Amino acid sequence: MRPVVALALLIVCGVVSTPSAVQDASPADWTKAHAIPLKTPVAGSGFEDMRPLERLVGGARIVSLGEATHGTREFFQLKHRMLEFLASEMGFTIFSIEANMPEAYQLNDYVLNGTGDPAELLRGMFFWTWDTEEVLAMIKWMRAFNASGRGRVQFTGFDMQTPTVAGRIVNDFVAKYDADFAESVQLATKAINVAPQPTASGSAFALAAGSFPVAAAAGKRIRFSGYIKTDAVADGYAGLWWRVNGPDGKVLAFDNLQARGPRGTSDWTRYEIDLPVAAEATNITFGLLMPGRGTAWFDDLAIDIDGQPYANPIYDFGFESGSLRGLSTNGAGYEFSVVTPVARTGTHSLRITGAPLASTPAVSSGPPATAVVTSWTDVVSRLEAGQAKYRTSGAADAQIAWAIQNARVALQCAQMRAGQASRDHSMAVNVKWILDQDPKAKIVLWAHNGHVASGGFDYETMGAALRKMYGQQMVIFGFAFSEGSFQAIPQAGGRLMTFTVPPAPAGSLDATLAAAGVPLFALDLRQAPPWFREPHGTRMIGAVYPEGQPFAFMMDLRAPSAYDAMLFVQKTTAAVKNPGR
Numbered sequence: 001m002r003p004v005v006a007l008a009l010l011i012v013c014g015v016v017s018t019p020s021a022v023q024d025a026s027p028a029d030w031t032k033a034h035a036i037p038l039k040t041p042v043a044g045s046g047f048e049d050m051r052p053l054e055r056l057v058g059g060a061r062i063v064s065l066g067e068a069t070h071g072t073r074e075f076f077q078l079k080h081r082m083l084e085f086l087a088s089e090m091g092f093t094i095f096s097i098e099a100n101m102p103e104a105y106q107l108n109d110y111v112l113n114g115t116g117d118p119a120e121l122l123r124g125m126f127f128w129t130w131d132t133e134e135v136l137a138m139i140k141w142m143r144a145f146n147a148s149g150r151g152r153v154q155f156t157g158f159d160m161q162t163p164t165v166a167g168r169i170v171n172d173f174v175a176k177y178d179a180d181f182a183e184s185v186q187l188a189t190k191a192i193n194v195a196p197q198p199t200a201s202g203s204a205f206a207l208a209a210g211s212f213p214v215a216a217a218a219g220k221r222i223r224f225s226g227y228i229k230t231d232a233v234a235d236g237y238a239g240l241w242w243r244v245n246g247p248d249g250k251v252l253a254f255d256n257l258q259a260r261g262p263r264g265t266s267d268w269t270r271y272e273i274d275l276p277v278a279a280e281a282t283n284i285t286f287g288l289l290m291p292g293r294g295t296a297w298f299d300d301l302a303i304d305i306d307g308q309p310y311a312n313p314i315y316d317f318g319f320e321s322g323s324l325r326g327l328s329t330n331g332a333g334y335e336f337s338v339v340t341p342v343a344r345t346g347t348h349s350l351r352i353t354g355a356p357l358a359s360t361p362a363v364s365s366g367p368p369a370t371a372v373v374t375s376w377t378d379v380v381s382r383l384e385a386g387q388a389k390y391r392t393s394g395a396a397d398a399q400i401a402w403a404i405q406n407a408r409v410a411l412q413c414a415q416m417r418a419g420q421a422s423r424d425h426s427m428a429v430n431v432k433w434i435l436d437q438d439p440k441a442k443i444v445l446w447a448h449n450g451h452v453a454s455g456g457f458d459y460e461t462m463g464a465a466l467r468k469m470y471g472q473q474m475v476i477f478g479f480a481f482s483e484g485s486f487q488a489i490p491q492a493g494g495r496l497m498t499f500t501v502p503p504a505p506a507g508s509l510d511a512t513l514a515a516a517g518v519p520l521f522a523l524d525l526r527q528a529p530p531w532f533r534e535p536h537g538t539r540m541i542g543a544v545y546p547e548g549q550p551f552a553f554m555m556d557l558r559a560p561s562a563y564d565a566m567l568f569v570q571k572t573t574a575a576v577k578n579p580g581r
Helices: 003-012 019-024 027-034 052-057 073-089 101-105 108-113 118-123 133-148 164-177 179-193 369-385 387-392 397-418 423-436 462-473 509-515
Strands: 062-065 094-100 154-159 205-211 221-234 239-245 251-255 264-276 283-291 293-305 308-310 328-330 334-339 349-354 443-446 474-490 497-501 520-524 536-539 554-557 565-572
Touching: 027 509, 027 520, 052 073, 052 520, 062 073, 062 462, 073 133, 073 443, 073 474, 073 565, 094 101, 094 423, 101 154, 101 164, 101 397, 108 133, 108 154, 118 133, 154 423, 164 179, 164 369, 164 397, 179 369, 179 397, 205 334, 205 349, 221 239, 221 283, 239 264, 251 264, 283 293, 283 349, 369 387, 369 397, 387 397, 397 423, 423 443, 423 462, 462 474, 474 509, 474 536, 509 536, 509 565
Parallel strands: 062 443, 062 474, 094 154, 094 443, 474 565
Antiparallel strands: 205 283, 205 328, 221 264, 221 293, 239 251, 239 283, 293 308, 293 349, 334 349, 474 497, 520 565, 536 554
């Protein structure tokens, strides 16, 4: 349809009054005129106010639901209500969440058949972000919906950050249907369990690693702390890490500050890792790391064991000797230097600066990352080539496909750790796999705004990859809010807590949406006026948040380049923990 004709129809239908009104309306006035008011975020409230969303979604096969924080009650409730509407009224049949794939699929048996304890299964996904009352209520609704006979909706996940359950599924399958290959799969599984842990968006990373005396810590609790200062750290973070391995290389404890490490530019701040060391520990490694770009300084490291300071002359935790005593370094494209005069105390600190070489993987104290990738590439190839044999041995097609997909999840994890594939791309590939299992399926995706967005970032997001695959068959809803509370982990370290922020700053996208005066609404951005296509600040809060900074993580974004529509909540409250925990 020609633009002039389309505008004329809008005028006749009363959507706009005149062309000049379209051009002259303020962004807030345009938002108010085009907002689709929603009476509540709570599911079970009927669909009358949501009917206009039918036209917005249209014939899409994918509806992606973002979130501006990982800990907002109203966002989670609104996603539940959107799923209820899309499954009940628009024929959507699959729900998929930003959680590790095989762990999430364990909930599918519950929502389809009522098998298991949903609170325990939710906790078994190992994502504190989703271990909430709101998500549990949605899962219970899914079970009730399936039991009612009104429709059928599955529970799935598309993430691939940990290989533990995926590896076990592959091992069990091979032990039954390909015994000659069982030892190779066991070795591949052991290798990936001691390979570098997931870090940022799939890049290689700088690593300073040391070995810690097992006898000093076994059966006790350690606290590893240090001060970190950063300058323009992007696409990653700076962090401490500690790993405890047991017999056969099993990871008994691990932390790397992934969700809590500093990003951007920050002054000296203390961070810590607090972990138990099992009595059966056989190997302990620890140190410093930095995935991504920029510069980070580290100083005044310390280790406490059962609350008592630990000292050992093989280490120089203050770097005052001018050398890296007790730590070795790896990371192609990074520079490691003990420098002066930048220091938290004394005169020296360790500086890590640079960026990874995309073609060169990181090296760790475990097996070389490329070797782990090769092992899992071989596993996937063997399973794909053996499908006819497995059928002859009695394996069902669904069993075979699931074993192969779990091998791919383990491979994706290894590739991410080696810097060969990004997490976002692998998540998009996994969404495609889920849809490929049923060509008629329609799926609702749940992830952070930064993952569902189809543009606006300096790397390929999951949404951008899916847009290439599915084009306009996907409709993306970004989420925004003006003020209120959410739960997150303090950026300086510590336990999950509630943060409260004031109204968004004037001129930001969030403040402009709030100025429309509608407390809860949806907004189609596909015909938004030019103001929206310019960069404006919007909150982009993940799992961590800095205390005392009311406007942290405001990202300049051209909203229509990232999302097709917005779901806006004026004032929020923090998500509530899963009552089953």
